[in-house]
Amino acid sequence: MKGRNSAGFLALIVAIIVTPSLVTNDYYLGTLIFAAFNCLACVGLCLLMGYAGQISIGHGAFVAIGAYTSGILTAKLAWSPWLAMVCAVLIVIVIAFCLGIPALRLKGHYLAMATLGFASIVHIVSVAAIDLTGGPAGIVGIPRLDLFGYALNSEKQYFYFSWSIVAIGVYLAFNLINSRVGRGLRAIHGSEDAAASLGISITAYKVQVFILSAVFASVSGSLYAHYVNYIDPGPFDVSHSVLLVTMVAVGGLHNIWGAFIGAVALSLLPEILSFLSDYLLVVGIHYQPDYDTLVYGGILLIIMLFLPEGIFAGISNSVGAVASSVRKLAGKKDDGLG
C-alpha cells in the first residue's frame, strides 16, 4: 500500500481503536459489528465488481454457507469454531469454482444470472432441509469465538475482533490491486482483447477473483453466526445479496474505500431511519421499517443519477473541484493586486 491508501488505512485503524470509547452503548456497538460483516463481504464483492467487472447477485448465499457451515459444525458436531470456519471457506471455494468456470468462460453478465439462481437455491435449501439447517427454526446454541483461549464475550471485544478482520480484508484487497494480478485485472477491465493478447487468461483471473470474493463473504458469514449465536434463513434471502451489491454500487465500484463506505452507510441506515421516524411522527408521517426498502431504492436511484461513480468518487471529485476553484479564485485575486 502506498500514499493515500496507506493514510486511509491508518485512519481506519485509529477509528477502530477509538470507536468503542466513543460508542459505549452496547446496542449501537452491535450495529457497528453487523456493519463489519457487511463491510467484509462488500470489500470482496468490490474486487469482483470494480476490478474484474463482474456482478454477483449471490454473495448473500456465500455468507449463508459460511454461517450455516460454522453453525452446523460447531453447534451440532461440537467442532472448533476456527476449524469450522476453515471448512466453510473450503466448501465455498469449491462451490465458487464450479459456479464460476462455466459462467465466466462466456463474455457478458452470465455470472449475475448464475449467482442469482444459486442464491435462490441456497435460500430454499436453508428453509427446506430441516435435518441439516433446522429449517425456518434455524440453529441455536452456536458458541462464541475464543481467541487463543480468551473468549470474546463482550460487545467491545467482538467489535475489535471483527473490525480487525475487516482491516485485514482491506489490507489484502489493496495488496492485490497493486500487484501483478491487480494490474492484470485492471487490464481486463480496460480491454479484454488487449489483455488476452498479452497472455492474461481472462477466465482464470475472473474465476480466481470470484473465488476470493466468495471467501470474504464466507468468513463474514462465519463471524456473523458466532456473534448472534443463532441463525435462521431470514437474513439470507436473495434480497440480502442485492443489498450487498447496492452497498458496493452506492459507495463506488472502482474503489475499495467506496465499497467500504457504502457498506457502513447502508448498514447504519436502518438505525438512522428508526431514529428519524420519531421526528417524522411529529410531522404526521407514520414511518414503518417496511418503508426501508423504499428508501434504499430512492438512495440507489439518486446515486446512480447524480453520482454514478458512487459516494466516494463523488465526494472526492467535488472536494477536488472546490479546491481547484478556490485556487483559481486566489489566483485571480493575486492578478488583481498585481
Add this chain to the structure above:
Amino acid sequence: MASDNILELNRLQKCFGGVVAVSDLSLLVNKGAITSLIGPNGAGKTTIFNLITGFLEPTSGHVRFAGRRLSKMRPHRIAAAGIGRTFQNVQIFSQMSVLENIMVGRHLRSRAGIFYSAALPPFLRKEEKKIRQAAEKQLHFLGLAEQAHLPAGSLPLGSQRMLEIARAMALEPKLLLLDEPASGLNARETIAMGELIEKIRQMNISVLLVEHDMDLVMEISDRVAVINFGRLIAKGTPAEIQANEDVIAAYLGE
C-alpha cells in the same frame, strides 16, 4: 527450408455465415524479416490477424508458428507461444498509467499469483522491481520515459500507438503483428513509426505488418503480400509488387 519461416498459414479459410472473409490463403512469413500484408479495405487483413492470434477460429486450414500448430489455442496461449500484436483501433488501458500499461506486458515474464499478491507482497518486491525495470527500459526505447506516470488515455494518438507496440514488445515476442500502426499519424509520426519498426527487426523480431500507407510499406518491407476479397493475389519484394498488374488493377478497381 521450413526453418527460415517463423509463421506458416496453410490453406486458411474463414467464413462468417455465407460470407467468405478469408479464402484458401497460404503464406509464409520469413524469420527476422518485415512482411507486409496489404489490400483494399475489407480485404480480410484484420481477420487474418485474428485467425493467427486465436481471436477467431479458422473454418478450415491451420496456422503453424515456429514449427508448432496453433490449433484451437486461446489468445493468451498464443501470446505465451511468442506472438505479440497491436490492434487497429488502439487498445491501450487508458485508465492506467503509461508505465503500468507496459508492466502489464511483462505479465508472462513474471509469476506472482493471487495468493502471494494479496497476502505476502514483501516476497514479491524483487519481482515487482524487475517488472518495473524492464518496463522502464521499454519506455526509454520508445522515448516515452517522461510520460511514464501520465494516464495512458491522455497521450496523443501517435504516442498511444507507440505505447501499444512497447507493451507488446514487453512480452519479448518472436513475432510481432502490427495492425495499421501508422493510421491516423501525421507525416513526422509516420516516419518515426517506420524507424521504430526497423529497430524492432534489428532486434531479431519478425514483423507482420498490415498498413495502408504505401510509402511506409514499400520503404521498410522485405516481402509484401497482397490480399483482395480474402484471397492472396500477389506476393514478392516491394519492387515486384509495385510492378504487378493484378495489384494495380485491384487498387484502381480494374
